[in-house]
Each structure stands twice: as C-alpha cells, then as structure tokens.
Amino acid sequence: MNVLILGSGxxxxxxxxxxxxxxxINQLFVxxxxxGTAKIANNVHINPTDFNAVKxxxxxxxxxxxxxxxxxxxxxxxxxxxLADDALKNIPVIGPKKDGATLEGSKDFSKQFMQKHGxxxxxxxxxxxxxxxxxxxxxxxxxxxxxxxxxxxxxxxGVLILNSLEEAKAELKEMVSNQKFGEASSTVVIEEFxxxxxxxxxxxTDGKNYKILPSAKDYKRIGEGDTxxxxxxxxxxxxxxxxxxxFLNKVEELVVKPTIEGLRKDGIDYRGxxxxxxxxxxxxxxxxxxxxxxxxxxTEVVLPRIESDLFDLFEGVANQxxxxxxxxxxxxxxxxxxxxxxxxxEAYEKGKEISGFDTIDESIVFHAGTTIKDDKVVTNGGRxxxxxxxxxxxxxxxxxxxxxxDKIHFDKMNYRKDIxxxxx
Ligand code: AMP
Ligand code: GLY
Numbered sequence: 001m002n003v004l005i006l007g008s009g010x011x012x013x014x015x016x017x018x019x020x021x022x023x024x025i026n027q028l029f030v031x032x033x034x035x036g037t038a039k040i041a042n043n044v045h046i047n048p049t050d051f052n053a054v055k056x057x058x059x060x061x062x063x064x065x066x067x068x069x070x071x072x073x074x075x076x077x078x079x080x081x082x083l084a085d086d087a088l089k090n091i092p093v094i095g096p097k098k099d100g101a102t103l104e105g106s107k108d109f110s111k112q113f114m115q116k117h118g119x120x121x122x123x124x125x126x127x128x129x130x131x132x133x134x135x136x137x138x139x140x141x142x143x144x145x146x147x148x149x150x151x152x153x154x155x156x157x158g159v160l161i162l163n164s165l166e167e168a169k170a171e172l173k174e175m176v177s178n179q180k181f182g183e184a185s186s187t188v189v190i191e192e193f194x195x196x197x198x199x200x201x202x203x204x205t206d207g208k209n210y211k212i213l214p215s216a217k218d219y220k221r222i223g224e225g226d227t228x229x230x231x232x233x234x235x236x237x238x239x240x241x242x243x244x245x246x247f248l249n250k251v252e253e254l255v256v257k258p259t260i261e262g263l264r265k266d267g268i269d270y271r272g273x274x275x276x277x278x279x280x281x282x283x284x285x286x287x288x289x290x291x292x293x294x295x296x297x298x299t300e301v302v303l304p305r306i307e308s309d310l311f312d313l314f315e316g317v318a319n320q321x322x323x324x325x326x327x328x329x330x331x332x333x334x335x336x337x338x339x340x341x342x343x344x345x346e347a348y349e350k351g352k353e354i355s356g357f358d359t360i361d362e363s364i365v366f367h368a369g370t371t372i373k374d375d376k377v378v379t380n381g382g383r384x385x386x387x388x389x390x391x392x393x394x395x396x397x398x399x400x401x402x403x404x405x406d407k408i409h410f411d412k413m414n415y416r417k418d419i420x421x422x423x424x
Contacts, residue, residue, distance in 0.1 A: 002062050003311070004029045005041075006048035006078070007069025010338070010368035010386040011296035015067055015310075016041050017364070018303045022311035029061055035377045036367025036385075048073045051081045055088060065314065068095030068272070071293050075105040075153060079271075092318030093271070096292050100263065100270040103290040107189045108151045110290050117262030119255055121287040124191035126151065129176040138190055139168050147191045148172055152184030156232060161193070194288065196281035197422075199240045200295050201251055202302055203260075203274040204313055209322040210260050211313065212252060214238045214305050214329050216298040217423070222345055224418045231345045232383055235337045235419030237394060238301040242280060242423075251278065251285045259290075271317050300366045300386040301334035335397040336388040337405060337419050338368070342412025344382035349412070352379040356407040363389040363404035379410055394420050 003025050005015050013036040019025055020040050031054065033043035042061075046053035049072055058066065066082070068074055077098040082088040095101075102109045114121040127135035139146055146168035150158030158181045162168045175185035202213040216238035222228040243251075255276060263270045275291035275298075294302070303310065308327040316322035341348035350369075354377045357365045366388060369381015387404050391397030398420055405415060 001025055001064045002027045002029065003065045003067065004031060004044075004054075004058060004061070004063040005037075005067045005069060006031055006054070006073055008032050008034050009069065009296050010366040010383065011294055011299040012069040013037050013366045013368070014299045014303045015069060017366075018306065018310045019067075022309045024309070024311050027061070029057065029063065031057060034367045034380070035370040035372045036365070038372060048078070049076050051078055054078065055085065058091060059087060064091060065318065066091060066093045067314065068093060069293060071101065071104050071153065071291065074098075074101040074272075074292055094314050094317055095272040096268075096270045099268045100272070101292045103274070104292040105153055106151050107149045107289070108187055111189055111191070113262060113266070114287055117258045117265070119258050119262070119287055120285060122147070122192040122194050124189050126187055126189050127172070127176060128187050132173060132176060135172050135176070135188070135190060136169050139165060139172065142190070142192060145193045147193050148175060149189040149191065150175060150181040150185035151187035151189060152181075154181040154184040156230060157181065158184055194279040194281060194286050196279040196286070197242060198288065199243055199278055199280060200298050201248075201256070201276045201278055202294060202298070203256055203276065204317060204322070205260055205270055205272070205274060206317045206320045206322040207264065207269045207271055208320055209316075210256060211322060211325070211327065212248070212256060214302045215240050215243050215248070216295065216301050218295060218298050219416060219419055224416055225421070229345050231340070233295065233297045233338065234340070234416045235335070236295070236297045236301045237333065237335050237420050237423060238298070238305055239333065240423075241394070247280060247283055247285070250283070251276075255285055255287060296368075297336050297338050297386045300336040300364075300388045304364060304388055304390070305330050305332070305334050330390070332390045332392060333394050333397045334388055334390055335394060335401050335420060336366070336386045337398075337401045337415055338383050339385045339387065339405065339408065339413055339415050340383050341369070341379055341381070342414050344414070348382055350378070350380050352410040352412065353377070354379060354384070354408065354410040356409050357385065360387075360404045360407060362400045363387045365404070384410065384413070394423055
C-alpha cells in the first residue's frame with residue numbers, strides 16, 4: 001500500500017522514518033517534505049492546504065491512506081474534503097474532520113468542550129470588543145499573572161502571560177479591538193493561571209477506542225532556563241519522570257476518557273491524534289490545551305520509542321478496530337535537541353549549507369527546515385534539525401545528542417544546551 005504524509009517538519013520526518021519500517025507499506029510520499037524525507041520517501045512539491053493538489057497526488061500515486069502532520073490542513077477541512085469526494089471518500093485520513101479540529105482551532109470552543117464534559121481545566125471566560133468592559137471586570141476578579149489567549153490559530157504566538165492588571169487590560173484591548181493577532185484575536189479567552197509542571201500526553205483514537213502513547217515534555221522557550229520568546233519547541237524528553245503510573249492513571253480517568261466520550265456524545269467522529277497539554281499541579285492534571293495532531297519536537301522522541309508497527313495502529317484508526325491492536329514501547333529514555341537558525345524565533349536567514357550530519361551514528365537526525373539546493377542540504381526554516389538519542393537515563397541520552405551536535409555545522413546555528421535541565 002502507498003501512504004501520503006502531509007507536512008514538512010521534524011514531526012513528518014519522524015512519521016516517515018517510522019512508517020518506512022512497516023512491511024505493509026510499499027511506497028511513502030511526503031508533501032512537501034524536506035531533505036530528510038527525500039532520502040527515504042518521495043517528496044511531492046505541493047502545499048498541503050491545496051486540497052486539489054493533494055487529490056491529484058493521491059490519484060496519481062495510488063495512495064491508500066493519508067496521514068496529516070500539521071493542524072492547518074485539518075482545521076481547513078482536508079478530511080471533510082476527502083469524505084465529500086467520490087474518488088477519495090474511501091481513502092482513510094489520519095486526522096480529525098473540521099469539527100474535531102476545532103478543539104485546536106478555537107480556544108473558546110475547546111474550553112466550552114472541557115467545561116461541558118467535566119475535563120479539569122483553568123476557570124475562564126471569553127470576550128470580544130462588544131463586551132470589553134466585562135473583560136476588564138473579569139480580569140479584576142483574577143490574581144496575577146493574567147493569561148490571555150487569542151481564540152483562533154496564531155502560529156503559537158497567541159498566548160500572553162502578563163504580570164500587571166494594567167498591562168493585561170491594555171493587551172486585551174489590543175487583541176479584541178485592534179486585532180493584535182488578526183482575526184484570531186477577535187475573541188479572547190481569559191483564564192486563571194495554572195501552577196505546576198507541564199507535560200504532553202498523546203492519544204490516538206478511532207472515535208470509539210483509544211491508545212495512550214508515550215508522554216513527553218517539551219522546551220518551548222528560545223533561551224536557557226526557559227527564558228526568552230516562545231518557539232515551536234527547542235527539545236523534548238520522553239518519558240517524563242514525574243508522570244508516574246499514578247499520575248497517568250488520573251490523566252486517563254479524568255481527562256482522556258471524558259474527552260473521548262465527550263467527542264462521541266457531541267457527534268464528533270474523531271479519527272486521529274489528540275495532543276493534550278497538561279499541567280501537573282501536585283499530582284492533579286489540568287488541561288492547558290488540546291492540539292489535534294502530534295507535537296513537534298515531541299514526535300521525535302515519542303515515535304522512536306514505539307517498537308511495533310505504527311501503520312498497524314493507523315489501520316486500527318481507519319477501520320475502528322483500535323481495540324484489537326496493541327503496541328510496545330521501549331523503557332529507554334529518548335531525548336531530542338533542536339538545532340535552529342540564528343535569530344529564530346524572530347527574523348533568520350535561510351540557505352545555509354549544513355555539514356557533518358550524515359556521519360552521525362549515535363543519534364537519529366530528523367530534518368525539519370531543510371531542503372536540497374545544488375545537491376547540498378541547506379537550511380530552509382527556523383527549526384532546522386532535531387537530534388534524537390536513546391539512553392538508559394536522561395543524562396545518557398542527552399550526552400549522545402550533544403556529542404552528535406558537536407559534529408554538525410551551519411552558519412549561525414543555535415540550540416539550547418540545557419534541555420532536560422529541570423528533570424535532572
Ligand atoms: P497554549 O497555546 O494554550 O498551550 O499556551 C502556550 C503556553 O502558555 C503553554 O504551553 C503554557 O506554558 C502557558 N499557559 C497557557 N495557559 C496557561 C495557564 N492557564 N496557566 C499557566 N500557563 C499557561
Ligand atoms: N511542541 C509543541 C507543539 O507542537 O505544539
């Protein structure tokens with residue numbers, strides 16, 4: 001069978017590598033992919049939100065399953081597009097339809113969903129420019145710091161955490177009245193600040209059954225010690241030491257089950273990944289956010305730990321037989337460290353030649369923002385490569401990732417030297 005993966009990051013390279021191990025897959029296609037996926041699959045140079053181009057790719061290459069990496073095609077309705085097309089409707093898409101994708105596409109919707117189905121989350125209210133005064137009044141009832149979230153997709157930049165009430169009011173006004181984050185912030189969710197340590201739990205569901213995949217912790221800030229601007233993620237670790245069985249059991253009972261049950265009750269036929277961002281407050285989980293895809297770079301530590309055939313699970317999702325499937329996970333720790341372009345997450349340059357990555361044997365090199373130009377691998381994005389390693393301990397895995405990184409070079413390469421610092 002031929003399979004198409006949509007996306008171009010480290011997450012998609014990790015999907016491609018993992019699926020390339022499956023005996024049931026004949027050819028893998030990635031759209032648009034990167035220099036890493038080009039080595040092990042066929043890159044197709046189309047935009048994954050151009051659904052007609054996706055359709056043509058599927059038909060031209062006899063694709064029998066589509067795995068969606070990023071949220072944008074899901075929120076834009078790629079799965080619905082397939083179901084509405086006679087030539088595509090029997091080709092399973094791993095990823096929710098538009099209704100399910102709203103869990104990520106609208107923070108207001110996801111908070112309402114959590115409240116309705118009793119999923120623990122921070123107290124909140126939503127505001128628009130029509131009820132700005134009520135927004136100010138709600139802020140006055142909260143303790144600092146104040147958490148303001150643009151309702152819509154804002155490329156990971158739509159969350160502000162502010163220490164002063166005055167600042168929070170000014171930013172709220174900027175968001176709803178002056179569209180600080182464009183249309184995405186015409187509605188703003190204001191919520192209570194949650195205390196605790198964050199982690200990500202990944203669930204794969206066929207709409208009836210679910211599997212909880214390995215959990216991970218990512219490092220979102222650009223600077224060491226979790227300082228500076230937010231990024232897409234600078235590194236990740238799996239498993240998360242503080243997420244012990246007792247905590248994960250609570251997550252399953254209090255969060256995963258009511259979420260899957262809630263989707264079913266609301267008539268949302270969800271087939272794909274749910275990425276649950278959680279705060280662990282003294283052993284009690286509280287949901288920070290849902291995403292409707294895998295995390296990046298979390299995927300670069302979660303998938304390498306899965307020892308069995310991932311495609312087998314995807315078939316379970318497609319046929320709603322996930323309950324009949326099983327999978328195995330290594331007890332080893334996986335770490336990944338992201339190499340980024342100097343300047344990222346602000347302005348950065350592209351087109352820098354990357355060297356030294358092809359002789360690495362102690363780590364897996366996942367390409368993210370890379371491309372091939374004149375037969376050379378060059379940078380093509382802010383996050384360039386994720387260097388993943390295994391170890392019996394976090395320390396051992398990290399040592400391998402950093403040793404491998406010492407061999408890799410490109411102009412203005414940057415990375416965090418303290419991934420896992422808070423867990424050691
Ligand atoms: P989100 O896009 O909702 O994941 O928010 C981005 C980041 O802001 C999260 O990963 C948290 O680190 C932080 N954050 C979001 N909501 C809260 C909250 N209610 N309390 C504390 N931190 C939060
Ligand atoms: N690493 C966080 C995310 O994928 O959203």
